[in-house]
Amino acid sequence: MKNIIAGFFTLLTLGLMAWVASNGGAYNGGEAGRITKDIGTRTAVTNKDSEPKEKSDREKENEALTALRDKAGNVGGFKVSDEYKSKCSSCHGVDGSGMQYGKKLMGPKLFGQSEEELYKKLDDFKAGRKENMIMRGLLIHLSQDDLKRLAKEIGEFPARAKALEDSKK
Secondary structure, three states: OOOHHHHHHHHHHHHHHHHHHHHOOOOOOOOHEEEHHOOOOOOOOOOOHHOOOOOOOOHHHHHHHHHHHHHHHOOOOOOOOOHHHHOOHHHHHOOOOEEEEEEEEEEEEOOOOHHHHHHHHHHHHHHHOOHHHHHHHHHHHHHHHHHHHHHHHHHHHHHHHHHHHHHHH
């Protein structure tokens, strides 16, 4: 008897799923799906005449690029190492200019600090003299030579930026 009831409800469920799919439910591009898709672009008054204009692919591409530049800094600027990109840029920006999320500071500005100053700070984070779990986790497996190399690279950012500006003139 249990198997008959379970089989009945299984067939009923499959039948209802097929019916919803054939009627174009929200997840299959039906009317509810169009409403959900357009919810961000609709105005308070909705009628056929006030439909927003569709953006061109070029406009969409430019908006996406602008958002990426705002988030990660100017990636088209001077070159940085893959090590800096993978360990530092997500918080300090690709060019070391620092990053802020709303009112919260993600990573302070590194641009303009000297190599010696940066090395001391990196060493302090690694040794635990400065408290920051993220920095300590990123630096704990790096050698002193690795820290010096990162400090040297970041210390060169102002000179790299100046060279880039001079080359554009």
